[in-house]
Amino acid sequence: MDHLVRLEQGRAEHPSASTVAALARALQLDQAERDLLFRAAGLLPPAASLINDHVPPSVHRLVSRLHELPLAVFTAHWQLVMWNRIWIALHGAPTGTSDTQRNLARAVFLDGFDDAPFRAVRPVAGRTQLDTAQVADLRLAATTYPYDPELARLVSDLRAGSEHFERLWSTGAAAQHTSDTKAIDRPTVGELVVDCAVRVIPGADLRVVTYSAASSSPDAGKLELLRATDTVPTTNAAATNA
Incomplete structure (x- = not known):
């Protein structure tokens, strides 16, 4: 979970998609909230085809x-x-x-x-x-x-x-x-x-x-x-x- 702590503390400026997905699961976000988190991290939300x-x-x-x-x-x-x-x-x-x-x-x-x-x-x-x-x-x-x-x-x-x-x-x-x-x-x-x-x-x-x-x-x-x-x-x- 150390990578999540770094993200929360602002020490991970470019989180990977897998890190953001793990954080969304840990926070129990719904899909709309997860997509917003991806965009806030500068990433595209996962496509429906994936x-x-x-x-x-x-x-x-x-x-x-x-x-x-x-x-x-x-x-x-x-x-x-x-x-x-x-x-x-x-x-x-x-x-x-x-x-x-x-x-x-x-x-x-x-x-x-x-x-x-x-x-x-x-x-x-x-x-x-x-x-x-x-x-x-x-x-x-x-x-x-x-x-x-x-x-x-x-x-x-x-x-x-x-x-x-x-x-x-x-x-x-x-x-x-x-x-x-x-x-x-x-x-x-x-x-x-x-x-x-x-x-x-x-x-x-x-x-x-x-x-x-x-x-x-x-x-x-x-x-x-x-x-x-x-x-x-x-x-x-x-x-x-x-």
């Missing part, structure tokens, strides 16, 4: 109030932009990681699930369903945002770095990733098996990912124990992801 990483206030409220379930917010190209405390308890803190490390597609096809913020996750049905859904959703994004340079760079890197991704990409399938079942292994509670639901926010093209377990099940008990033994700092995790 992937939008702005998180509207309604989604901020959703993240802050659904504190009982692990929850994270992703852009249309699966860049992690917001999370809550129990997500950190499961996967590790995203703060301090690079932008490339926060991209779920890169974790799936290039980097694996060994490090934060996606560590220790395993699809119960195997990788086939997850991989196919991830590629189909990225292709949908590429169809929606054909001129987005960050998305084009991501797809190029994945095609060059993963033969598996290239084979799936060549099928041409396009669809939204909606649900899955995942196993997550944590030293404090052991393995949890949770339902993973993906919901797209209308008008924002954001993906909200939540984990849940059936009430009174052993896995629900493990989630509760994880919340009770959570050692993440009490600062709002969702507001510190810039």
Whole structure:
């Protein structure tokens, strides 16, 4: 957050677009207020033809109030932009990681699930369903945002770095990733098996990912124990992801 402090103190005269976008998220601005902030910084607001990483206030409220379930917010190209405390308890803190490390597609096809913020996750049905859904959703994004340079760079890197991704990409399938079942292994509670639901926010093209377990099940008990033994700092995790 040091770059935001410099901006507020007037020591950063030419903030980058990513810095201004992070500040807009931290301040929970709506889209009109975000665009005004961009112009005040001497930058053009993101074009409608580009992937939008702005998180509207309604989604901020959703993240802050659904504190009982692990929850994270992703852009249309699966860049992690917001999370809550129990997500950190499961996967590790995203703060301090690079932008490339926060991209779920890169974790799936290039980097694996060994490090934060996606560590220790395993699809119960195997990788086939997850991989196919991830590629189909990225292709949908590429169809929606054909001129987005960050998305084009991501797809190029994945095609060059993963033969598996290239084979799936060549099928041409396009669809939204909606649900899955995942196993997550944590030293404090052991393995949890949770339902993973993906919901797209209308008008924002954001993906909200939540984990849940059936009430009174052993896995629900493990989630509760994880919340009770959570050692993440009490600062709002969702507001510190810039």
